[in-house]
Amino acid sequence: MDKHRGDKNRQLGESFWPDLGNLLSAVRRAMGITLLNLFRKPVTVHYPEVKRVYPDRFRGVLALTYDKETAEENCIGCRLCEYICPPQVIKVEMLKAEKRNFAKTFTLELYACEFCELCVQVCPTDAIIMMKSFDLATSDRRELLLDKDRLHTIGLQFEPSWATGTGLRGMQTPPKAPAADAPADAKPAPEQVKAEVKATTLEGGAG
Ligand code: SF4
Numbered sequence: 001m002d003k004h005r006g007d008k009n010r011q012l013g014e015s016f017w018p019d020l021g022n023l024l025s026a027v028r029r030a031m032g033i034t035l036l037n038l039f040r041k042p043v044t045v046h047y048p049e050v051k052r053v054y055p056d057r058f059r060g061v062l063a064l065t066y067d068k069e070t071a072e073e074n075c076i077g078c079r080l081c082e083y084i085c086p087p088q089v090i091k092v093e094m095l096k097a098e099k100r101n102f103a104k105t106f107t108l109e110l111y112a113c114e115f116c117e118l119c120v121q122v123c124p125t126d127a128i129i130m131m132k133s134f135d136l137a138t139s140d141r142r143e144l145l146l147d148k149d150r151l152h153t154i155g156l157q158f159e160p161s162w163a164t165g166t167g168l169r170g171m172q173t174p175p176k177a178p179a180a181d182a183p184a185d186a187k188p189a190p191e192q193v194k195a196e197v198k199a200t201t202l203e204g205g206a207g
């Protein structure tokens, strides 16, 4: 019994100095990094007084848009965004009208949104987009149930991100073979693509 305790004490005594050396070395390294960071430029931003410049493809809060020329709502209530949304947080009711359709109601449960951008990608009229902001923090989840008016207000309040349905689909469409008399690098203008898709959707929705 005494022999066993003696061996144990000897082992502890043998590892004390190497362990102490390792500890002091780790403390020295940690303090060195702390000292180095004292002289580095801070990377933190004093939000909300200072706001970061977000990249063009930032996926922020969602919004609905108006047509810049006619000031009409761009949404035609086609419900494509509702069908594509993986967590099913969009609900749209279509209002049929003589010349075009509208969204009678449009709700989006932002608290359950995955920010996947699929709704933006499928929208034929670029009516739903993402903004360069996440500035809707709240302690009340009910404030993140966005209705049509709120979504339009957000669209006017923040700067839009780069992505629109027309732009995203245009990126993914394989290039068409050029017509015999067209220049080799000729592409349909985005507005032309948008008008074609809008016309097709309106024909389908008006039936
Ligand atoms: S970004 Fe994705 S999850 Fe969010 S509403 Fe659009 S489709 Fe749904």
Ligand code: SF4
Binding pocket: 074, 075, 076, 077, 078, 079, 080, 081, 082, 092, 103, 122, 123, 124, 125, 126, 127, 128
């Ligand atoms: S896909 Fe676009 S046009 Fe269709 S309901 Fe959604 S936001 Fe409106």
